[in-house]
Amino acid sequence: MFRKEFEPLLQQKTRVVILGAGFAGLEAAKTLKRAPVEITLIDRHNYHCFQPLLYQVATAALSPADIAWPVRHILRSQENATVFMAEVIGIDGDLRVVKTPAGEFPVDFLVIATGAVHSYFGHENWAAVAPGLKWIEDATRIRRSILSAFEQAELIRDDAERKRLLTFVIIGDGPTGVEMAGAIAEVARQTLARDFRRIDPRTARIVLIEAGPRLLPNFTEQHSSYARDTLTAMGVDVMTSSAMSSPTTASSAPWGGAAISTRDPSDEHRHSSFAIARGLPNCPADCQNRRMKLSSPRGALCSRNSLPKSCTPSAGAAVDGGRFTPSPPSRLEARSRLG
Numbered sequence: 099m100f101r102k103e104f105e106p107l108l109q110q111k112t113r114v115v116i117l118g119a120g121f122a123g124l125e126a127a128k129t130l131k132r133a134p135v136e137i138t139l140i141d142r143h144n145y146h147c148f149q150p151l152l153y154q155v156a157t158a159a160l161s162p163a164d165i166a167w168p169v170r171h172i173l174r175s176q177e178n179a180t181v182f183m184a185e186v187i188g189i190d191g192d193l194r195v196v197k198t199p200a201g202e203f204p205v206d207f208l209v210i211a212t213g214a215v216h217s218y219f220g221h222e223n224w225a226a227v228a229p230g231l232k233w234i235e236d237a238t239r240i241r242r243s244i245l246s247a248f249e250q251a252e253l254i255r256d257d258a259e260r261k262r263l264l265t266f267v268i269i270g271d272g273p274t275g276v277e278m279a280g281a282i283a284e285v286a287r288q289t290l291a292r293d294f295r296r297i298d299p300r301t302a303r304i305v306l307i308e309a310g311p312r313l314l315p316n317f318t319e320q321h322s323s324y325a326r327d328t329l330t331a332m333g334v335d336v337m338t339s340s341a342m343s344s345p346t347t348a349s350s351a352p353w354g355g356a357a358i359s360t361r362d363p364s365d366e367h368r369h370s371s372f373a374i375a376r377g378l379p380n381c382p383a384d385c386q387n388r389r390m391k392l393s394s395p396r397g398a399l400c401s402r403n404s405l406p407k408s409c410t411p412s413a414g415a416a417v418d419g420g421r422f423t424p425s426p427p428s429r430l431e432a433r434s435r436l437g
């Protein structure tokens with residue numbers, strides 16, 4: 099059985115195009131399994147990424163393949179679904195097509211489920227030195243940075259530089275920041291503890307910075323205290339009420355004299371600092387250019403009515419942090435819109 103809101107789609111074979119093979123996009127596709135529709139699922143990757151375990155890839159506890167499943171495999175028994183790996187670069191509501199470099203896809207009903215992008219709290223220049231953690235590429239980049247920092251520290255004789263290399267800064271109070279801080283502490287204090295000769299990885303400094311007064315603000319105060327106490331016991335410096343001004347210069351760092359900095363942003367091996375930032379809704383480029391706004395507090399839902407003309411035909415959007423609530427057209431409405 100599929101949901102009531104999809105009932106209009108029963109009446110004819112409608113071309114449903116779903117953008118994004120994350121939790122929301124896959125859920126939408128599976129929900130329509132028995133509907134007489136032609137589903138086209140487009141994602142820039144050919145795999146579904148299980149984001150909650152990205153931090154384990156970033157800290158070398160898991161390999162990328164452990165958290166990525168081929169979208170084709172997931173949907174292979176669903177005959178009304180066709181999968182394409184392509185970057186969606188625009189949506190043309192007048193022509194009723196989704197644009198990709200490989201060509202255009204005609205649309206009757208559009209589901210935008212392209213997730214979220216990083217937010218740097220208005221400091222976009224941080225991105226070069228402080229990658230977020232959202233995709234497998236981010237996780238492997240962070241993993242490379244962490245492991246390279248230990249390797250570089252083993253080679254270097256200068257104490258100050260070694261200290262800098264063995265300082266890891268995580269910006270952000272959410273579950274991912276907390277998980278990352280704990281995981282790096284484990285890597286330093288346990289996994290790598292006996293693998294080096296000239297450095298002691300256990301001396302690595304792990305700093306978790308949060309502008310707000312407590313960790314995990316979306317959880318109870320009890321949870322916040324528990325997280326703080328646990329991280330502190332693991333040797334993580336938890337710095338709450340500490341707004342980060344710039345991760346690129348030691349002088350502006352809020353922890354006084356300690357030289358926690360990164361050098362040349364282009365030199366990946368020098369990075370010992372990264373940010374876990376909060377997300378913002380992600381829309382294909384053309385929608386963004388046309389100032390597509392997503393409604394609801396967490397950018398959760400964008401119904402057909404809240405989309406700009408450029409994003410019609412009929413569209414529903416499931417944006418990271420939100421629920422999938424499509425707004426299908428009535429038959430009459432759809433006919434008049436589709437000509």
Ligand SMILES: Cc1cc2nc3c(=O)[nH]c(=O)nc-3n(C[C@H](O)[C@H](O)[C@H](O)COP(=O)(O)OP(=O)(O)OC[C@H]3O[C@@H](n4cnc5c(N)ncnc54)[C@H](O)[C@@H]3O)c2cc1C
Nearest residue numbers: 118119120121122141142149150185186212213417418419
């Ligand atoms: C590090 C981390 C840890 C998390 N931990 C938890 C947790 O413990 N518990 C929990 O409940 N939630 C957690 N979340 C949140 C959860 O993973 C997200 O809420 C969820 O993945 C959102 O699903 P989505 O389908 O909206 O977006 P996504 O899963 O982000 O999927 C969006 C898809 O759209 C594709 N896409 C985007 N733009 C384009 C384009 N232009 N062209 C083609 N394809 C495109 C992407 O490739 C991607 O496959 C975590 C998130 C992160 C990043």
